[in-house]
Amino acid sequence: MSKGMLIVLSGPSGVGKGTVRQELTRRNKGQFIYSVSMTTRQMRPGEENGVDYFFSSEDDFKQAIKDDQMLEYNQYVGNYYGTPRKYVEQTLNRGQDVFLEIDVGGAMQVKEKMPDGVFIFLTPPDLQSLRGRITGRGTDSPATIDRRMDRAVNEINLMKEYDYAVVNDVVSLAADRIEAIIESEHLKVERVIQDYLKVLGVKNDYKTNY
Template identity: 45%
Template sequence: MNKGLLIVISGPSGAGKGTICKALLEKHPEIKLSVSCTTRSPRQNEVEGINYYFITKEKFKEMIENDEFLEYAEVYDNYYGTPKANVERILNEGNDIILEIDIQGALKVKEKYPEGVFVFIMPPSMEELKNRIKKRGSETEESLIKRFKAAFQEINYVANYNYVIVNDVVEEAVKRLEAIIVAEKCRVDRLKGNYIFLQEGFLND
C-alpha cells in the first residue's frame, strides 16, 4: 500500500489558508487534519483531541526531548507543536493528512519530512490582503502596517514551497488544491516502488 500524503498548507496571515483547509476537508472527509498539542488552557467550546491535545508544560518538554514533534514553537509563554506519532500513523495507514501551519513551522516540517507536499497560499493582491487583515478586527493603523509588512516579508518564503495557490475565489483555490493532491499521487518518484512490483508481475506472467 502507498503511504498517504503529508500536505502542508501555509502562507502569510490573512491569505485565507484556514478557509481553504476547511472547505477541502468538508469535500473530502477521507483526508485527516493534524491536531496540535498545546500547553495553553482550552477556550470555551474547544474539545480535547479535536481542536488540540491539551497537555502540561512538563509533558511538552519531555516530548521535545524525545524528538516527538515534527515542529513546535513557543508563543506568548505557551507551546504549540505537531506530534509526529499521529501524523506517521495516518500516513502509514495510507491516508492523507493536512497540516495548516505558519511559515516557520512549515520550514521545520520540510527539514524532517521533505517528501511532504508544501503548498503556499497567496493573497490575490496587496490591496486584498490589507482588506482582509483590516476586517479581522479592531487593530490600530500602526499594528495594521506592522502585520502587513510581516505578511510582505513572509511572501519571500514561497520559493521553499512546491506549489503556490492564489486565493482569489475560494472554490477555485480548493479545486487547485484537489488537483495538486491527485497529481502528486501520479508522480513517478512516489510510485517507483510500485512499478518495480508491477514489472515483476509482468515477468511472471
C-alpha cells in the same frame, strides 16, 4: 503498502488557510487525515479543542519539545504552535495521506525532516486584502496587526522554498487548485512505480524516497 503522502499548506497569518482547509475537508472526507496542531494560545469563539487545535499549557508544550515529540514548532506573537510528530508518522506509515495546515516557519522545519512532502504556499491576492482579513477578525490590536503584516512580507519572500503557490482569491477556486495539485502528485511515477512493479511481478532497483 505505499506510504501516505504528506501535504503541507501554509502561508501568512490571515491568508485563509483554515477556511480553505475546511473546504477541502468538506469535499474530501476520508481521503486524507487532517493533523491537528497544538497551541498555547487562547481558544477563540467557535473553536473546539481537538478539532481546530489541541490547546495546551506552555509548560506541557515545552515538555513535548524537550521529549522530541514535535515534528515542528514555532513561537508566534507570544504563543507556541506545533505538530505532534508521532501521530503524523504513524498515519503516513499506514498508507494514509496527512494534511498539515501550519505557518511558514513550521513548514520549513517539516521540509528539513520530510522533504518528500508536497509543500503548498497559500498567498493573498495582495497585501491590502490580507490586512483587511486580519482586521476583520476583530481579535488583534492595531500593533499586533502591524506585526503580522511585517511578518507576512517576510514569509511571502519564502515562497521560493515551496513546490506550489496558490492564490486565495475565492475559497472554492483555491480549493480547486489544491485538489488538482494533490491529484497530480499522486500520479507521479516516483510515487506509484513500486506498486506497479509488484503487481507486474517485475524486479527492479528503482530508487524512490516515497
